[in-house]
Amino acid sequence: MTTDYKVTELFCIIDEFCKHFDAENAGNLLEDNSGVKRRRRAASLSDSEIMTILLYFHFGTFRNFKHYYLFFIKGTMKSYFPKAVSYNRFVELESRVFFQLMFFLNLGAFGRCTGITFVDSTMIPVCHNLRRYANKVFKGIATDGKGTMGWCHGFKLHLACNDRGEIIAFVLTGANGIGKTTLLKSILGLIKPLSGSVELGDYLEIGYFEQEMDQSVSTTCIEEIWNEFPAFSQYEVRSALAKCGLTTKHIESLVRVLSGGEQAKVRLCKLVNKETNILLLDEPTNHLDVEAKDELKRALMAYKGSILMVCHEAPFYEGLATEVWDCSEWTTKY
Numbered sequence: 123m124t125t126d127y128k129v130t131e132l133f134c135i136i137d138e139f140c141k142h143f144d145a146e147n148a149g150n151l152l153e154d155n156s157g158v159k160r161r162r163r164a165a166s167l168s169d170s171e172i173m174t175i176l177l178y179f180h181f182g183t184f185r186n187f188k189h190y191y192l193f194f195i196k197g198t199m200k201s202y203f204p205k206a207v208s209y210n211r212f213v214e215l216e217s218r219v220f221f222q223l224m225f226f227l228n229l230g231a232f233g234r235c236t237g238i239t240f241v242d243s244t245m246i247p248v249c250h251n252l253r254r255y256a257n258k259v260f261k262g263i264a265t266d267g268k269g270t271m272g273w274c275h276g277f278k279l280h281l282a283c284n285d286r287g288e289i290i291a292f293v294l295t296g297a298n299g300i301g302k303t304t305l306l307k308s309i310l311g312l313i314k315p316l317s318g319s320v321e322l323g324d325y326l327e328i329g330y331f332e333q334e335m336d337q338s339v340s341t342t343c344i345e346e347i348w349n350e351f352p353a354f355s356q357y358e359v360r361s362a363l364a365k366c367g368l369t370t371k372h373i374e375s376l377v378r379v380l381s382g383g384e385q386a387k388v389r390l391c392k393l394v395n396k397e398t399n400i401l402l403l404d405e406p407t408n409h410l411d412v413e414a415k416d417e418l419k420r421a422l423m424a425y426k427g428s429i430l431m432v433c434h435e436a437p438f439y440e441g442l443a444t445e446v447w448d449c450s451e452w453t454t455k456y
Contacts, residue, residue, distance in 0.1 A: 129178055129202060136177070137170040139226050165215055166205040172212070172219045173226065175203065233288025240283045245297060247274035267297020302432040302449050303333055306402050309430075329398035333405050333432075335377065335385045343373045343380075343388050350392045366391040367414060382409030390418070399427040406431065407438050 167175075175195055184190040188209055196206050207215070248264050249257040254275035257264075264276050274297060282291040308315040309322075310330055341349065347359045354362070363373045366387040372380060377388055386409050393401070401422075407415050415438060422429060423442055433439050439446070 126202075128181060129174065129199065132178060132181075133170060133174045133202075135230070136173045136226065137168075139230065140168075140170045140173070140222060143222055143225060165218070166207050167203070167212070167215060169219050169222060171203060171205075172215055173223055175212070176216065176219070176223065233284050233286060233290045235290050236284045236286065238285040239290065240285075241280065242283075243278050243280040245271065245274045245276060246279050246294075247276040249275055251275060263296070265296035303404055305449070306330070306404055306430070306432065310402065326400055327396075327398045329393045329396050329401045331389055331393055331401070331403040331406050333408065335389060339377050342376055343368065346377055346388055347391060347395075351395060362391050362395055363388070366394070367417075383411060383414065386410055387414070394421065401425065401427065401429045401431070403429065403431040403433075405433060407433060407435050 165172075175191070179187055179190050182190075182194075184194070191209050191212060195203055200206070206212075245267065248259050251273055254266065257275070260276075266273065266275050267278060276297055278295050278297050280293045280295065281289055284290050304313065307313045309320055310328065311320065339346070343363055344356070344359050347362060348354060351359070360370075360373055368384065368387055368391075372384055377385060380388070386406070390406070406418060410418065415435075419438060419442060429442075431439065431443070
């Protein structure tokens with residue numbers, strides 16, 4: 123909800139921060155030794171006002187920043203921002219407060235780690251997919267990727283929140299989707315290769331760890347393992363799940379209501395109890411905590427067969443992988 127009191131309070135907090143920030147960094151900023159003169163003319167809006175306008179946008183029900191700026195800031199709130207510049211000029215001024223804004227968010231706006239952290243990500247498209255080759259916004263930075271809602275051209279926002287729902291960290295990366303999962307599924311014959319052919323050797327017993335579990339599955343953990351290993355007794359099923367770090371409560375629950383890490387442990391349980399001589403692992407460390415990752419790495423290092431693994435975490439595969447391929451160097455995006 124937006125109120126006059128809130129915008130005044132927000133401005134005072136930000137202005138006080140900017141004064142301390144400028145005082146602390148006045149003599150500590152690195153100088154540009156390139157010899158190139160850069161023009162930085164004084165702006166009608168102060169840094170505090172620019173940051174206030176940027177942050178106040180998120181307090182209301184605004185969906186479009188341009189409409190918010192033209193009709194709310196330059197209209198309804200004109201008395202609070204009498205020197206508000208044109209929209210195009212404001213877009214140019216936003217970069218001036220980037221570092222101040224990041225420091226302010228980290229010091230005053232983010233929550234604190236409480237020991238329980240939830241991590242998730244979402245795609246941020248910058249244009250319609252059909253315009254991705256002609257679009258010049260973030261050219262060379264935005265990438266093509268695939269999320270749970272389909273393909274998009276843009277970025278992926280990763281958020282870490284505590285158990286109170288407060289954001290404690292975030293990172294913006296290029297969109298994922300350079301064909302790693304497609305490669306594994308093509309090898310397995312689950313999808314047709316985009317080009318070329320796949321030839322598998324004889325006597326292969328392949329174990330496959332999927333990146334995500336099908337959320338339409340309506341079985342419990344016990345039923346999921348029993349369907350895979352019908353010869354197991356109930357004691358053996360429960361014992362196998364317990365060895366993978368699942369409690370009695372988890373074991374008797376539906377798979378689809380478990381967290382990402384708990385679902386990963388169910389898939390790992392099916393994998394470790396299967397006779398294999400080659401493993402295809404699609405980001406097995408996703409959703410796992412530190413202890414589970416260490417246990418998984420020890421198990422893989424003791425594995426006698428071959429492993430083809432997709433992984434983003436260098437500390438995990440270091441000492442385990444004998445050869446590393448960077449897919450971004452030779453992949454072809456859709």
